[in-house]
Amino acid sequence: MPHITINNCPICNSSDIVNTFNAVDHFSTKEIFPIYDCSNCGFRFTNNFPSDDIIGRYYDSPDYISHSDSKKGVINRLYHFLREFMLKKKGNLVSKFSTGNRLLDIGSGTGYFLKAAKERGYSVSGIEKDSKARNFAIDTFGLDVKGEDFLWNINSDSLDVVTLWHVLEHMQNLNEVVDKLFNILSKDGTLILALPNHNSYDAGIYKEYWAAYDVPRHLWHFTPATVEKLLNKHQFKIIKQKTMPLDAFYISLLSEKYRGSGKLYQYFKAIIVGKIGFLLSLSNVNQSSSVIYIAKKKKN
């Protein structure tokens, strides 16, 4: 079965799901994928997406900077600038909300966040599906990083912080993963998720061209309301939401590129949309292009 068809909402299990629009894989294949909304709980997701055994080729592009270290081009340079800024912000968040020092980063990529967390005194490990990125992290920083199946071998109650920076939207078995996260965290453990927000100002401007739909790599399209429903279902409670205001600039620039705007216009428009999105997100987390969620286990 090369494609996975979803008939019931992954969050509330309702069969009342509607194909509201279609999105194009701008990044890699130009294939079209249907986007569905659940009429009951409002959850949005990609449907008929490639199964695990063939999804790999959709990640195959020299441009896929999350998995590479290329510094070519303005978008990549902007990405690297943002990465440095965000590493600091992520590290501060972890320090502020964690209660112990055993940290796992899922989707750890080339290992920059793990390295930064290690320098802050955390006992760190990572999980990364892509073997090139994984080996880079191991060889360059001497980090302990395993393949994706390792998640299922982790002992219960063995971690104090688990981070997924823009990763959960890629993971096929959504409910099983969140259940496992609950299981591996200690009683006072902290779950930190960063996810795109399709209710954001920039998503409203770019609609089906919004770069963070990123089909079929992004399977689940969250908002603060649907993240709360998902986490609540799995006995987590959100204790804090933080904006990722700079993401609006980067996502806007990519969206303009996908819309086919001229180079100069791309930058001009991305700065305008990014700036408005940035300013709006400062006062309202719901407007932020991406949101960081800090969650703890519910106390019974």
Ligand SMILES: [Zn+2]
């Ligand atoms: Zn639903």
